[in-house]
Amino acid sequence: MGLEKVAIYRIILAVVIIACLVLIFFQNTSAITGHATSGTTKSNVSIQYFMSIDLSTNLQEGILFGSVATLPAVDVNASHNYDGGSSATTLYVNTSLDGNTAVDLCTKANSGMTTSTGVVLGLGNETYLNATSTDADIPGPSGDAVALTTTYAKSGEAVAVGNATFFRFWLDVPAAQAGGDYNNSVLFKTVRTADPGGCGS
Amino acid sequence: MKRKNLLFFEIIFVFGIFIFSSFVSAGVGIKWGQETALIPESTSTCMTYGVYNPWPRDSYVKIDVSDNLKPILTEAKSEVKYVPAQTASVNSLPVEFCFRTPKVYEKDCLLFGCLICKQDCKESQKVYTGEVILSESPKEAAIGGTGGSSTTMAISAPLQIKVQCKESPRNYSLVFVCVAVVALLLLGVSFLKKKGSVKSKKR
Numbered sequence: 001m002g003l004e005k006v007a008i009y010r011i012i013l014a015v016v017i018i019a020c021l022v023l024i025f026f027q028n029t030s031a032i033t034g035h036a037t038s039g040t041t042k043s044n045v046s047i048q049y050f051m052s053i054d055l056s057t058n059l060q061e062g063i064l065f066g067s068v069a070t071l072p073a074v075d076v077n078a079s080h081n082y083d084g085g086s087s088a089t090t091l092y093v094n095t096s097l098d099g100n101t102a103v104d105l106c107t108k109a110n111s112g113m114t115t116s117t118g119v120v121l122g123l124g125n126e127t128y129l130n131a132t133s134t135d136a137d138i139p140g141p142s143g144d145a146v147a148l149t150t151t152y153a154k155s156g157e158a159v160a161v162g163n164a165t166f167f168r169f170w171l172d173v174p175a176a177q178a179g180g181d182y183n184n185s186v187l188f189k190t191v192r193t194a195d196p197g198g199c200g201s
Numbered sequence: 202m203k204r205k206n207l208l209f210f211e212i213i214f215v216f217g218i219f220i221f222s223s224f225v226s227a228g229v230g231i232k233w234g235q236e237t238a239l240i241p242e243s244t245s246t247c248m249t250y251g252v253y254n255p256w257p258r259d260s261y262v263k264i265d266v267s268d269n270l271k272p273i274l275t276e277a278k279s280e281v282k283y284v285p286a287q288t289a290s291v292n293s294l295p296v297e298f299c300f301r302t303p304k305v306y307e308k309d310c311l312l313f314g315c316l317i318c319k320q321d322c323k324e325s326q327k328v329y330t331g332e333v334i335l336s337e338s339p340k341e342a343a344i345g346g347t348g349g350s351s352t353t354m355a356i357s358a359p360l361q362i363k364v365q366c367k368e369s370p371r372n373y374s375l376v377f378v379c380v381a382v383v384a385l386l387l388l389g390v391s392f393l394k395k396k397g398s399v400k401s402k403k404r
Contacts, residue, residue, distance in 0.1 A: 006391065013388040020381035027374050046234050050290040054228025054256045055354050064349040078349075093354070096230060098255040098290050109350065126350070169350075181348040189355040191332070197359050200267050200332045 051103050051161075052096035053190045058083075059091045063186060065171045075127075075142040078169040087136035089168050093188055097162040105130070105156030105165050106189045106199035109148040113171075113182035121182045123148050125172040130155045134166040142170045152189060152199035159193075227258035227286070231335045232293045233358040241365040245301045250358065251293030252335060254284040261338035264298050270331030270360065274300040281338045298333065306366045312375075319371035327364045332357040 058080040065076050084090045095103055107128070113121040127145035131138045145168075146153070156165035191199060232251030240246050254260050263281050266274060282296050305327045310318040336355035 006395070010388060010391055013384045013391070016384040017381050017388070020377040020384070023377045024374050024381075027372055027377070048232060048234040049358070050230065050232035050251070050253070050293070051356060052228055052230025052253060052255055052290070053354060053356060055352060059352055060227075062349050062351045067348075094228070096228065096255045098230065098253070113348065113350070183348055184350050185353055186350040187353050187355060189334070189357060191357050192359070195332075195357075195359045197330060197332055200357060201269060 049101050049192055051099040051101050051190060051192065053103070053105075053188075054094050054096070055188065056090055056092045056094065056164075059093070059167070059188075063091070063169045065169075068171075068173050071173055071177060072175040073171070073173040075145075076171040076173065078171075081168045081170075082136065084134065088134040089139065089166050091167045091169065092134070092164045093156070093167070093190075094164050095159050095161055095190070099161040102158045102160050102193040103156075103190045104154055104193050104195070104199070105159060106152035106191060107148065107155040108150060108152045108187050108189075110185040110187065111150065113184045115178075115180035115182055117180065119178050119180055119182075121173065121177055123150065123184075125174070126169065126184075127172070128155070128167055128169045131166050132156075132159070132163065139166055139168045142168070145170055148186065151201065152187075154199055155188075157193070227260035227337075228254055228256035229260060229262050229284075229335055229337060229354060229356050230254055230288075230290060230293070231333075231356050231358055232290050233333070236359050237361040237363065239363045239365050240302050241367055242302050242304050242306060245299065247297045247299040248333075248360075249295045249297050250333060250335070251290070252282055252284050252296050253288045253290045253293040254286060255289055257286050259286050260284050262296075262335050263338045264296050265334050265336065266298075266300075266360070267331040267334060267357070270329055270362065273303055273305065273327075273329050273362065273364070296335075302362070302364055305364050309371075311371075316375055317371060317373060318369075320367060320369045322366035322368045324366065326366065329362045329364070331360055331362075333360050 064079040066079055068076055078091065080090045082089065093105055109123055109126065111120075112123040113126060124147045126148045127142070128148060129139035129142075129145045155167075159165055189199065191197070230253040232253060235248065238246070238248065250264060252262050261281055261283055280296070282294060284294060288294065306320065306322065306324055308318040308320050310316060334355050334357045337353055
């Protein structure tokens with residue numbers, strides 16, 4: 001190869017290298033555009049929601065059915081179903097006055113009532129009713145009660161701030177149910193009324 | 202003797218307060234101002250919620266998301282927060298909830314499924330709807346012996362996460378790097394050859 005050809009060959013290679021570096025640079029940087037001018041003014045709004053609940057002292061203790069000595073048993077009362085003034089229930093969920101939205105209350109159980117050895121008392125046997133007020137008959141009667149499920153069901157709608165939702169719980173125990181201590185968890189969840197997701201999962 | 206009696210009453214008093222406090226209600230409260238979020242894929246983000254407790258007893262709360270949001274939120278982190286009694290909403294405590302969105306949009310790649318790729322964002326935007334759940338931190342089971350149901354409370358705020366697709370043209374950087382390396386090698390070889398021929402001429 002002549003001297004000139006070698007020089008040209010090297011120049012071409014150098015140009016290729018430089019071109020590649022330039023292309024890599026442009027490939028990885030955003031395009032440069034011209035300046036545009038405009039006048040804007042900010043419009044801003046912040047919408048906030050807040051809500052708070054708590055469970056009554058007796059509801060925090062749990063939903064207790066005591067010892068069932070005779071089977072079958074139908075509509076066994078939870079121990080706090082009628083122990084308030086005028087035989088009202090003392091199982092309730094409070095909605096705080098320190099809130100700015102009405103709420104829907106949702107209830108579910110994690111599973112059927114189960115013994116430590118895994119024997120299950122089906123969830124269909126644990127029933128409840130809810131109401132916005134309480135006395136000896138409200139919530140009631142037990143014949144209208146609905147069974148707890150493992151998915152959230154609405155148990156209070158558009159509860160205004162400062163109000164409460166009252167509950168009564170009942171338990172049926174079939175004749176063939178094995179003896180033992182049966183437990184589960186009941187969950188109370190609050191969502192904003194008009195929340196498109198409803199009670200959720 | 203008097204001192205012993207005093208100690209006895211002190212113990213009874215402290216024990217009484219302890220028993221009483223366990224029967225005073227503790228609640229949960231949540232404050233939020235954002236129900237939708239537009240987040241690019243593979244991005245770490247934190248959202249802040251306010252927690253408060255206008256009730257008479259201290260509480261411990263934990264923030265989490267519903268099951269339908271869990272698949273797209275990797276590395277979600279949250280902590281148990283202590284909320285003192287009588288904390289009003291105006292004094293709500295911030296709880297940061299951090300997560301990382303996964304890759305949800307397919308890239309169009311020419312080599313090995315991961316090289317020389319472009320992202321044209323032709324897929325429709327992926328939207329995930331669920332809720333942020335503030336719940337009491339797990340407490341000791343109160344139930345035992347006679348049987349029954351323990352109770353837990355939670356409060357939730359809706360959250361919709363829109364995963365943003367970032368459009369990008371095909372990236373040929375790898376090709377340019379390869380061409381540049383080959384050109385550099387050829388240039389090097391050419392100089393080495395020249396050096397060799399000069400040396401042999403000198404001999």
